[in-house]
Each structure stands twice: as C-alpha cells, then as structure tokens.
Amino acid sequence: KAGVTQTPRYLIKTRGQQVTLSCSPISGHRSVSWYQQTPGQGLQFLFEYFSETQRNKGNFPGRFSGRQFSNSRSEMNVSTLELGDSALYLCASSGGDRGWAFFGQGTRLTVV
C-alpha cells in the first residue's frame, strides 16, 4: 500500500500571498487531519476531514481552511500569509478497524 503523500515538500512564499498544500491519504482511509509544527508551539491540530466534511477544527484563524474531495484527497489553504505561518505542515491519514494514524513527509513552508 502506498503511504501518505504530501506535496509539495518545500515552499517559499512571500507575506501576504496564499498557499495550497495537498495530501493524498492511504487508499481506503477516509479521515485526513492536518497539523502545524513549529519549534515554539510544537504540534498543533488544525482540522480534520472525514467523507468530505470538516468534523473537527483546532484553534487557528479563518485564514487556514481546507477541503476534502470525493477520493479522500485533501487540500489545505492559507491565505494572507504571515511570517509566523512558517512551519512544517503534516497531514495524517486514519482508517481501518484500529483507527491508526499515519503521517506524510510534511510540507515545509517558509514565509519571507
């Protein structure tokens, strides 16, 4: 089985721009969740999608949004980028009878 695929791996954006990150989950998994990892705040939950519906949301401003498609692939979008949005963004795919969560390699976003 292919693992969780995140694209792109690296991104450099300018303040004020917007960015879209992509996540393809493990085949058969219907839940995709997103996390932001920074040295100061650690790993923080952004949101989760299950069967194309947002089921859970973390404490992030509305500039952070996402969606999930019928094939379970998910995208997250950050608008009006700020320097503090520089982080590693990780996507997790969850499914199966144990509900184990597997992560992708992450997208490292740098805002300059």
Add this chain to the structure above:
Amino acid sequence: AQKITQTQPGMFVQEKEAVTLDCTYDTSDPSYGLFWYKQPSSGEMIFLIYQGSYDQQNATEGRYSLNFQKARKSANLVISASQLGDSAMYFCAMREPPLTGANSKLTFGKGITLSVRP
C-alpha cells in the same frame, strides 16, 4: 491542562543498549488510544506503536515495546538494542473517543530528543 507530558531532556544511549522514553497522559475517558511516533531530521512522522486503553497486553512491534501502566497513566516507550538510526525526536500522542472513523484528532506531547552514541 496538558494532556500529554514528556518531560525528559535530551536522552543519550549507547548503541546496542536499551532506552526508555517516558510519557504520562491525562484523560477522564476510559476509552483512548496512545501512539508513539519517531521524527528524524527529515521531518516525516513515523508511526511506531499503538496501545488501546482496553488492550489486554502491552503493545510490541519489533524492537519497540510499550510499558503501559494504566493506573499511573503512563505509556513509556522501550527501544531495545538501540541503533544509530534511532537518533531522532520521539513523540507520544493520545486519541480520545471515538477511536475510529471521524474525529481522528491527536494530542501530542512536546517530544524527546534521543541521541544514540556509537
């Protein structure tokens, strides 16, 4: 309130020795799942082991085992026969109900840095 606590400073272990990484958690729900992940410098979060709160036995996956003490709310990771490739950050995480389907949110600890010495 902090739900997952990993308080050890950077840990060092000699190659081929065993090491224990500590994790304590806090939840009032009797049903929960505990995960350990390894994060090398590349950034990928690698799943290591899972323990469900109702699992009868402590989880084991190859060189990884989990010392699960429910009454103490601790889930320590034991790595046997350490290898140089084990040098990484290790995160403990908890999932509260429901444990499958929607609501797959994980709460993470701050992580522990493990360095394996040759």
